[in-house]
Amino acid sequence: KLDTTWWKRAVIYQVYPRSFADSNGDGIGDLPGIIDRLDYLHTLGVDAIWLSPFFTSPQADNGYDISDYRDVDPAFGTLADLDRLIEGVHARGMRLVMDLVVNHSSDEHPWFVESASSPDNPKRDWYWWRPPREGFVGGTPGAEPTDWESFFSGPAWTWHEPTGEYYLHLFSTKQPDLNWENEAVRRAVYEMMNWWLDRGVDGFRMDVINMISKELPLRDTAGAAADAPSPFICGPRIHEFLQEMNAAVFGGRTGQFVTVGEMPGVTVEQAELFTDPSRHELDMVFQFEHVGLDHGPGGKWDPKPLELRELKASLARWQKGLARTGWNSLYWNNHDQPRAVSRFGNDDEHWEKSAQALGAVLHLQRGTPYVYQGEELGMTNAPLRDAAEFRDIESINYYAHAVTDLGDDGAAVLDRMRHSARDNARTPMQWRAEPQGGFTTGTPWIDPNPNHATINAATQLGVPGSVFEFYRALIALRHSEPVVVNGDFTMLAPEHPALFAYDRKLDGVTVRVLANLSDDALDVATIEGLELAGWAGAGRLLGNYSDRGGEAGWELRPWEVRVLRRG
Ligand code: ISL
Ligand code: CA
Known part of the structure; x- marks a missing residue:
């Protein structure tokens, strides 16, 4: 089968x-x-x-x-x-x-080299080229076609003097965005995916795949309503593109593949659509909500302490949101x-x-x-003891931006950056x-x-x-344990600041995970909502202290986890 x-x-x-x-x-x-x-x-x-x-x-x-x-x-x-x-x-x-x-290629890809060679090159439209903003001279501050910031610091547009236009790059200047509006681009990508499947790969993890559809016409983000959707995250044609890709790449195949969409900024409601098997888009998405909870108002370079309650609430919401449909x-x-x-x-x-x-x-x-x-x-x-140790373009660019453009103190910047x-x-x-x-x-x-x-x-x-x-x-x-794969999920004691506990249930079997995510011992017998009475004799599937924990009763030692099974 x-x-x-x-x-x-x-x-x-x-x-x-x-x-x-x-x-x-x-x-x-x-x-x-x-x-x-x-x-x-x-x-x-x-x-x-x-x-x-x-x-x-x-x-x-x-x-x-x-x-x-x-x-x-x-x-x-x-x-x-x-x-x-x-x-x-x-x-x-x-x-x-x-x-x-495939949201972007290198600027050294032959596609981009051709595209940049002249405004009437057949591949011009494979990337996002735009003239300077009305009333501005190309290459001067503020002349960028939109106000978008690159994820790697600085504007998301780079001025191309020889052809008198800007090109778009959501990431570094060396990563120009491909124009998915152009059908030839899409066909070229699908052909390449088929080539790899024929070579024997079993699936794809798709980098920032929810950024391939941009809202047209391209517009500024400043001044838009606070709840206005981003012009490039889960844009208007994203579902259409993924369905088209799915048909063009997996449509005629039999095999055991997997597709994973990396999607910064995706919501649980959108994820349900992307991973609903009947829609033929993706098998699962990578979402970012839980890894943003220790970011302050200034984003990843402005760390704040994590609240375990918030982490649990976020993960539980995703468990619930994809419980019936999706993955x-x-x-x-x-x-x-x-x-x-x-x-x-x-x-x-x-x-x-x-x-x-x-x-x-x-x-x-x-x-x-x-x-x-x-x-x-x-x-x-x-340890990251010195800014000279950075190898990542994101860090190198941000450090330079903070020190040079913002005039921040180098040591303080490094301190803020170490966390993320x-x-x-x-x-x-x-x-x-x-x-x-x-x-x-x-x-x-x-x-x-x-x-x-x-x-x-x-x-x-x-x-x-x-x-x-x-x-x-x-x-x-x-x-x-089939219950680990297919069981229902119920978060327990969601408000507790140190306990991470949940039940998984399937066909009369319950697996209970009890974890003390703190440096202090935690007596879980006193925590409401756990109904531990029925668990006293349950088998332990796994634990991270070598004894079985029986003599400790319901006291969980620092960072102790016990996985119990009943039924
Ligand atoms: O770490 C981030 C920057 O703050 C993320 O926003 C990251 O850039 C985002 O998750 C997209 O990541 C993927 O695409 C990037 C690449 O640099 C990452 O390594 C990749 O995982 C551009 O291709
Ligand atoms: Ca080597």
Whole structure:
């Protein structure tokens, strides 16, 4: 029987190739390095690998700026390496999901080079070209066609002197937005997707895919009503484009694929539409609500303390919103987010227990869990002692903007940035207690976290009680317990500031997750709404303290999680 929903029982592991494993000593992780580690991923038990971009690229945004969609960047290897990787993944019963970055290309992609060559080039309309604002001289401040800010600081428009127009880039100047209004662009993308499926990939994670449809005519955001929709997030034709893509790419195929839409700013109501199977758009979306809760009014560079109540409320709303129709992605981490144990846990005194408790409360929800490389080892944020350590274009641009344009004090800016900087997630995988953590024999492109001497795979694999073994058990639990995959979700004690607790229920079986997400012991017997009486004799499926917790009664120790099963 054709299993079209394998991804509902799956755990997906994200590999960021640049930082995973370097096979040739040039300091950059590569495809042969990943091939060498497939047994490690198989041991962890994950079902699929989502591989961040490995395509030919000037690497302005570490590969999210693609100049050839059908080849491998020499820094990462060759197409032959990729074929071997696909083969190795499939041989182990896993699947490979590739990153699809088609809201924009690199400015060095031949499409853009042609488009920029003259105003009447046939590819001119493949990107967003616009004259300066009325009454302004091109290239002068305020002349940009709209007031949009790039996600990476500065205007979202760059002046192109030779042809006397601006081009749009929601991200860096080296990432011009493709014009999805143009049907030839869409056909070229679908053709490329089919080419990759024919080569053996099992699906796509689609980068900022909810930004491909822009509201026409393009307009300023200032002055619009506070509740006016963004002119480029989930724009008017987004559903149409995704349905068209689905038909053009998956329509005639039989196979077991998965599509994941990365969607900053998506609401739960929109997500339900995107992932409603009867609409044939996407299998699941990546949403950002829960990873914005520790951002202040100034956004990601203005951190504020997280309220656990708010985090629970947000996640519970998404559980509920996609309970009947649609499907959730579950994640704490990816290559754009700080490390979960540093952000939501306690990466010092309760490092191990908090990494495990966070893993458990996430993985046992309804949805497909994602593990970002190193999360299964409890890897922590980078120290980031000096602005010169930044490698990420987002951080480099923002730091320069804050110091140069805003005149802020460098040390203070660095302090504000440390919390959310994407480089936190991009330090090399910590394999062994060796120089460079066993990631490379050469000079790594980014400094490894000095704690690789204690936090690394070699000290955790096969070691009971380690973060790795705990994640392995969590993944196995999803495979062995149908209630974890399909059960209803009910959040318990939603107002409690330290307890994260919920029930999953299916066919007379209940799994209860009780987690103390704090540094102090917590007696849950006194918490209302848990009705613990019926749980005294329940079996424990998993826990992160080696004893069974019986002698402690209902007292949860710091960052203790207990997973109980009844029925
Ligand atoms: O981290 C962010 C910037 O503050 C996010 O807004 C991020 O840029 C957004 O989630 C989109 O991310 C994806 O597209 C970007 C790329 O830089 C990210 O690495 C990618 O995950 C542009 O391609
Ligand atoms: Ca290399």
